[in-house]
Amino acid sequence: MENSPVIEVKNAEYRYKLPDGGFVAALSGVSLSISAGEFVVICGHNGSGKSTLAKLMNGLLLPTNAEGEVLVKKMKTTDAAHTFDIRRSAGIVFQNPDNQMVATFVEDDLAFGPENLGVPREEIEERIDWALAAVGMSGHRKSTPFKMSGGQKQRIAIAAVLAMKPEILILDESTSMLDPKGRREVMNTLLNLNKSGITVILITHNMDEAFFASRAVILKDGQIKADAPPEDIFSDYNLLIENSLTLPAVPETARLLREKGLDVEPAVFFVEDLAEELCRLL
Amino acid sequence: MPIVIENLSYTYMKKTPYEKKALDGVTFTIEDGDTFGIIGATGSGKSTLIQHLNALIRVTEGKIVVNGMNLSEKKLDLKRLRSTVGMVFQYPEYQLFEETVEKDIAFGLKNIGVAEAEIADRVREAAELCGLDFEEVKSRSPFELSGGQMRRAAIAGVIAMRPEILVFDEPTAGLDPRGRAELLSLIRKLKDSCSKTIIMVSHNMDEIAAMCNRVAVLDEGRLAACDAPRKLFFDETMLSSLGLDVPTAVKLANLLKKRGVELRPAMTPPAFAEAFWEYYIEARR
Numbered sequence: 001m002e003n004s005p006v007i008e009v010k011n012a013e014y015r016y017k018l019p020d021g022g023f024v025a026a027l028s029g030v031s032l033s034i035s036a037g038e039f040v041v042i043c044g045h046n047g048s049g050k051s052t053l054a055k056l057m058n059g060l061l062l063p064t065n066a067e068g069e070v071l072v073k074k075m076k077t078t079d080a081a082h083t084f085d086i087r088r089s090a091g092i093v094f095q096n097p098d099n100q101m102v103a104t105f106v107e108d109d110l111a112f113g114p115e116n117l118g119v120p121r122e123e124i125e126e127r128i129d130w131a132l133a134a135v136g137m138s139g140h141r142k143s144t145p146f147k148m149s150g151g152q153k154q155r156i157a158i159a160a161v162l163a164m165k166p167e168i169l170i171l172d173e174s175t176s177m178l179d180p181k182g183r184r185e186v187m188n189t190l191l192n193l194n195k196s197g198i199t200v201i202l203i204t205h206n207m208d209e210a211f212f213a214s215r216a217v218i219l220k221d222g223q224i225k226a227d228a229p230p231e232d233i234f235s236d237y238n239l240l241i242e243n244s245l246t247l248p249a250v251p252e253t254a255r256l257l258r259e260k261g262l263d264v265e266p267a268v269f270f271v272e273d274l275a276e277e278l279c280r281l282l
Numbered sequence: 283m284p285i286v287i288e289n290l291s292y293t294y295m296k297k298t299p300y301e302k303k304a305l306d307g308v309t310f311t312i313e314d315g316d317t318f319g320i321i322g323a324t325g326s327g328k329s330t331l332i333q334h335l336n337a338l339i340r341v342t343e344g345k346i347v348v349n350g351m352n353l354s355e356k357k358l359d360l361k362r363l364r365s366t367v368g369m370v371f372q373y374p375e376y377q378l379f380e381e382t383v384e385k386d387i388a389f390g391l392k393n394i395g396v397a398e399a400e401i402a403d404r405v406r407e408a409a410e411l412c413g414l415d416f417e418e419v420k421s422r423s424p425f426e427l428s429g430g431q432m433r434r435a436a437i438a439g440v441i442a443m444r445p446e447i448l449v450f451d452e453p454t455a456g457l458d459p460r461g462r463a464e465l466l467s468l469i470r471k472l473k474d475s476c477s478k479t480i481i482m483v484s485h486n487m488d489e490i491a492a493m494c495n496r497v498a499v500l501d502e503g504r505l506a507a508c509d510a511p512r513k514l515f516f517d518e519t520m521l522s523s524l525g526l527d528v529p530t531a532v533k534l535a536n537l538l539k540k541r542g543v544e545l546r547p548a549m550t551p552p553a554f555a556e557a558f559w560e561y562y563i564e565a566r567r
Contacts (some may be wrong), residue, residue, distance in 0.1 A: 019426060045458040046429055095456060096373065147294060147302070151324035176456045179324045179485040180527035205458040246459040249488070249530035249551050256555035262562065271530060275537035278558060282543065282565055 005071075006168055006199050007034040007057055009091070012068035014052050014061060014222075026052040027222040034201065036167070039194045041210040041230070042203045044219035045244040048204045053219065054172040057201065058090035059083060072168070088117065091166035097145070097153035104154055106132070107141045113164040123263040124163075131159035134193065136185050151182035158186065168199040175204065187212055207240070208248040211269045218243050231267040250274055283349045285312040285335065285447070285479075291503075292330055304330040306503040307344070312496075317473060317480045319511070320489040322500035323525035328483045332449050333499065335481070338365040349446065359396055368477065370454045378424040383409070386424050387439045394443070408442035411434070411475060413468060425504030430461050437468070440491035441476060448477040452484060466493060481550035487527050491515055491549045497522060515549055530554075 005095045014027040019173045027049045030061065034040055043162045044050045044230040055061040056070050059077030063069060072090050075082035094100055103109040110128045119127070132138050135155040154174060161169065172189070175183045191212060196243050202209060210230045218233065220243045226233060250271055254264045262281060268274045280282060292305040305327045312318045320328050328523070333339040334346055337353055337360055345354040349366055350522070371377065381388035387405045396404070409416040412434040419427065424435050453469065454462040456553065473480050484490050490497055491511045499507040499514065501524045507514055518528045518536050528536075531554035535545050545561050548554040 029530055096376075143302070145298070147331070149324040157358055173456065179525070181323050213454065244458070244460050250534075253530065253551040253554055254533065257558060260555065260559050262559075266440035271533045271537065275534055275541075278534075278538060279541050281562065 004036055005033045006036045006073055007032075007201070008071040009033070009053070009056065010054060010067075010069050011065070012063040012070060012073075013065040014049075014056060015064045025222055027056070030032050030222070030224055032217065032224065032227070034199065036199055037194070037197060038214045038215060039200045040189070040202070040215045040217060042201065042212035042217045042219060043205060043207060043210060043243075043245060045205055048219040048243075049222040050219050051172050052222075054092060054170050054201070057170055058092055059086050059170075060092070088164060089166060090168040090170060091161035091164055092170045092172060093154075093158050093161050093174040095176055097157040100157045100160065101153070102143050104144055104146075106137075106145060109145060109156060110163045113160060117164065117172050127165065128162045131162040134158045134162055137187050151178040154178055155182070155186065155189075158189070162193070166198070168201065169193060170201045170203070172203045173205070175202075175209065176207065183209075198263050205245070207234075207245055208235075211248070218245070220244070231269075234269070235266040237266075285315060285349075286345075286347045287311070287334075288345040289333075290331070290334065290341070290346060292327075292334070292339065292342060306427060308500070308503070308505045309344075310505060310508045312479065312481060313477055315556045316496055317482070317494045319494035319497040319502065320481065320483045321485070321487070321490060321497060321526060322506075322567055326500040326501075326524075327503040328423075328500055329451060332369070332451060332481065332483060335447075335449055336364050336369050338369070340475050353393075365394060366445060367449060368440040368443055370437055370440050370448065370450045370453060372455055373433075374440075375424075375429065375432035378436055381423060382421050383414075383424050383427070383435050384420040386435060387442050390439055390443050404442045404444070405438075407555050408438040410436040411441055411472065413464075414438065430457070430464070433457075434468070435466070441472065441542050447473060447479045447481065450480070450482040453482060454484070454486065454489065462489075469493065486519075486526075487515060487529050488550065491529060499526070512547070512549065516547060 009030055009032040012027060012030045013025060015023040015025050018024055042050050062078055070077045072086045075086055077086060101109055102112050107128050110131055111124050114124045114127055132141060135158050137150045137155050144155050172188050178186060190200050213230055216230045216233045217224060225243055226239055237255055240247060249270060254266060254268045254274055265279050268277060288303055288309050290308045294302045294304055322328050334341060337358060341354045351363055378386050380389060384405055387408055387525050388401050391401045391404060406416050414434050424432060427435060430458060457465060492510055497511050497514055498505060506524055515529055516532055518532060521528045529549050531548045531550055534554060545557040548557045
């Protein structure tokens, strides 16, 4: 089961209609297969098509070309009979938590999804406790999201999707509003969820987050430009520059030192490792 | 005239079970010409503090004086205050609402009763200052613009009011690295051309280090520190204890220091690379 694909995007194109009657292609010729249990980061600058790809992955958008198709656990997203099962399998958390809140109190917000799925009340209670613990917000069951800071709200939004117990969690720039501490907490949450078997697809322009993934996909102008382990991506500075991405501070520092002629490992992610390298040079 | 904040406290939903103290005895001063950073973890009170500055939240405990206006006064001239303090919220593009970009930017000016002819000039000036091609975008719906243009249009609406003090809440949130660099250079440009004082809230320490001459650090509603970034950002223990990121260059330097390698202080990767190179050459001699 481990390696069977849970999401398959085949030769997909997506064109948005412009008000003047023309079209703009947000994605073209995209093929991608994601296996159960993977942690994939999809990176690209604004306008690269990454959010469109996220929406194709649970059928919120459908490919606009006849040849293109997207399968979620072998179910075609174009097949309306599967829409319900697809959305239950693949949950999306968006960028702005305010647009995802439906209730006045946290526990009602988290209950909304499972109630609609017909989950028994007792199990809903358990799921709420579990989901809040998973995002580090256990004390906030009776709080109201509207008085929370952006980061806290986003963790509630993630918990609300978790309460549906999806097998695949898609995060569309969901960490961009969090502070460093909140971001680390969410990243740890995602790593733990991934360890417990959930497939995680994280869409981001923050290259730091790719450290933790097993695979990084780079999108530009609606096409996949690279699909490789993060250490390969980070050693290829030109690839990042060509795709309007920047190196995180640690590999960037390593690169600057290499430019000066020092023999520093290019794919160094963590500050402790770089410090080690530098001491070795002296 | 400076912004003086004295012993400011604020409690949300007082005398209810949801009572929460968001600010607790905060005192500091923002001088004319400052690019002033406000940092702190989520929930530390940053947004509550800046909403006080143009009286979106009225002062309940303590005192704020902005350009000589005492914000505790009952008959406070809100029109004058809000023309003085321009507020750019997080994701300002969500506040666009008019039919055309031109009308959206003009909305604030109409509200304060500026003459039509002057409105047209100020709208154009603000749009161009924010890097929009005014002729190209003025008749379009703001919702047809790209994300970056939408944010610029929303900022132009604030700039058109010609505020002396500009407040940005997380101005680069959600932007990619290129968009972030463009927005920061816009803020620098605005400081040079129209607003003399900039206040910015940010989570990004590298941004604060690059932009601000002074920084206030909030922690659970209290002022933990207020100083120049170069005085604060080398204190790894303090930053970590407040849930804030330490600039990578500082972390690296501190790790090396523990092993007896003491470099010249550096807050950014290029400065660190330079400092390490100097040390390396010296050690080789």
